[in-house]
Amino acid sequence: MSMLACFLAVMKIAAADPATATIPDPPARERAPSVGGPGTFRPSWDLDGVYLWLGPTGAASHVDGAWDSTIGGHLAVVRVRERAALGVIGGAVGASLWTARDGGRIWADLLAGTRLGRMVGISAGPILELAELAHPRLGGSVGVWGFVGVTPFARIGYVDELGFAELESTWHSGPPAAEC
Numbered sequence: 001m002s003m004l005a006c007f008l009a010v011m012k013i014a015a016a017d018p019a020t021a022t023i024p025d026p027p028a029r030e031r032a033p034s035v036g037g038p039g040t041f042r043p044s045w046d047l048d049g050v051y052l053w054l055g056p057t058g059a060a061s062h063v064d065g066a067w068d069s070t071i072g073g074h075l076a077v078v079r080v081r082e083r084a085a086l087g088v089i090g091g092a093v094g095a096s097l098w099t100a101r102d103g104g105r106i107w108a109d110l111l112a113g114t115r116l117g118r119m120v121g122i123s124a125g126p127i128l129e130l131a132e133l134a135h136p137r138l139g140g141s142v143g144v145w146g147f148v149g150v151t152p153f154a155r156i157g158y159v160d161e162l163g164f165a166e167l168e169s170t171w172h173s174g175p176p177a178a179e180c
Contacts, residue, residue, distance in 0.1 A: 051078050053151070057094055059168035063101070070104065070166075072096025078111060080119075088113035088121055088147075103131030105159075107141065119147040129159045137162075 053076040060069050078090030090111045097104035106128050113121025122144055129137040139159030145151055153168040 046082075048081050048083075049079075051080055052076070053078065053092070057096055057168060059096065059153075059155075059166045061164050061166035063164045064162055068101050069099045070096035071099065072104065076111060082115060082119075085114060086112060087115045087119055092123070092125075101131075102133060103129065105129045109141075109143075111145070113145070113147075121145055123153070123155070127157055127159055143168075 053074070055074055057072045057074040058069065060067060072095045074092060074094040076090055076092035078088050080088055088111060092109045092111055093107070094109075095104065095106045107125060109123040109125035111121055111123050113119050122142065124142045125140065127139045127141050129139065137160035139157055139162075141155045141157030143153050143155035145153045154166075155168060156165045157163070
């Protein structure tokens with residue numbers, strides 16, 4: 001019985017207020033919505049900008065009279081100006097591990113490039129060779145590269161009395177890669 005009394009009391013409190021007007025539609029817009037006009041977006045053929053290249057790296061190296069390969073990663077930040085004489089300028093860092101030899105290497109490169117049909121360029125920088133049972137060995141390398149969706153490198157270098165030559169490729173997504 002007390003439940004019925006409580007239910008009837010709640011029904012009187014929960015009644016709708018007829019004095020409040022209900023407006024079902026939102027207010028009218030003052031101006032038409034827009035997402036930007038044709039003049040606000042850069043043309044799709046204009047690739048000028050700052051880009052982040054990030055991807056896996058694989059290389060075949062000829063070291064000390066034998067072939068070995070490395071696998072690793074590569075990160076580069078570049079400024080692209082397609083119509084300038086110096087079309088790409090930037091820097092890169094990377095790391096890779098040897099597949100047969102002990103250890104791996106880390107490197108930092110400066111990059112510069114120009115458009116010769118496709119974007120091509122040079123790289124140069126220090127390399128640090130690391131191994132579990134040897135002291136770190138410092139060296140350097142110079143290379144040439146080209147951008148064709150993947151970025152093939154040819155690099156020669158020298159690390160602590162040991163010369164090497166390698167062919168490398170880094171894969172990127174998008175035009176030069178993701179724009180920052």
